[in-house]
Amino acid sequence: MYKLLLVSDRENVLHAFEQIQNWERQGFKPPHIRHDYEGMLDSLSKHHADGICIAVSPEEEKKIFAYLQEHYPNVPLFQPGTNPEEVLRYLNELNILLNRLHADFSNDRFREIDMLQECRHEFFRKLMTGRIERKADLVRNMRLLRSRMDPERPCLIVELNQPEASDSDRLEGRWHYGPDRLELALRNSFGGDVEGIHVLPTVHTDGRILVLCCALSGVETTMAGNRMTNVLTAHISDGIAHLKEFFGLELHISGIQELPSLYVLCTDAAE
Numbered sequence: 001m002y003k004l005l006l007v008s009d010r011e012n013v014l015h016a017f018e019q020i021q022n023w024e025r026q027g028f029k030p031p032h033i034r035h036d037y038e039g040m041l042d043s044l045s046k047h048h049a050d051g052i053c054i055a056v057s058p059e060e061e062k063k064i065f066a067y068l069q070e071h072y073p074n075v076p077l078f079q080p081g082t083n084p085e086e087v088l089r090y091l092n093e094l095n096i097l098l099n100r101l102h103a104d105f106s107n108d109r110f111r112e113i114d115m116l117q118e119c120r121h122e123f124f125r126k127l128m129t130g131r132i133e134r135k136a137d138l139v140r141n142m143r144l145l146r147s148r149m150d151p152e153r154p155c156l157i158v159e160l161n162q163p164e165a166s167d168s169d170r171l172e173g174r175w176h177y178g179p180d181r182l183e184l185a186l187r188n189s190f191g192g193d194v195e196g197i198h199v200l201p202t203v204h205t206d207g208r209i210l211v212l213c214c215a216l217s218g219v220e221t222t223m224a225g226n227r228m229t230n231v232l233t234a235h236i237s238d239g240i241a242h243l244k245e246f247f248g249l250e251l252h253i254s255g256i257q258e259l260p261s262l263y264v265l266c267t268d269a270a271e
Helices: 011-018 037-046 058-071 084-101 112-128 135-144 179-190 225-247
Strands: 004-008 032-034 051-055 155-161 192-194 197-203 209-215 252-259
Touching: 004 011, 004 037, 011 084, 032 037, 037 058, 051 058, 051 084, 084 112, 084 135, 112 135, 112 197, 112 209, 155 225, 179 197, 179 209, 179 225, 192 225, 197 225, 209 225, 225 252
Parallel strands: 004 032, 004 051
Antiparallel strands: 155 209, 155 252, 192 197, 197 209
């Protein structure tokens, strides 16, 4: 059974959780309940939490998020519900994620933290290909998956391509380990944080290579507009040169899309 912590001072949220009758049937023990930042600290000092739900004032929430980001960056944060149906829906999302994180990967080299990272990558692949419907879905999943990216700030999507080549010389022929290993090589070459911007290369089922560049939440950065585009394209170009030198893979930047925020990638952005 997974263990939960609810930090809330809102009567409707507390009442919704109280109405859940059979926690074990949902795959959880009844949650430890605290009402503020100090209560959360007390609970975490005594009890393990596989998932944490937060519903407090914005000021209290800011303190809680800052602490959890520093000390518990890989514990999923699930959405509070204001009625039992919502609570069960968000618990089910959490349960699905926790089952993936705790699955037996004895034949692979995955740790729970690695699997959480892979779940984040899967989510952002969906986002970049228009499969996330609502802004609320974006925010909820980013919290659940503990993404450090800020969905409200400007970002870039950079598309990579291979120059025209014979079929035997293309990525599919050269990189016979498959798209997962190719994506790992791209991440090792130029993924990561650059001046407060997170750079995430992704390889998609249709063969496209898209690189998401998004500001980190709570991190100040001097990069904006043309400077952000210039710095990040130079960084990616250096990574491409590294790939060519060490793996013989020749790629080039074929497109750059500047976005005001991640929200515009949701299908309801025009509403």
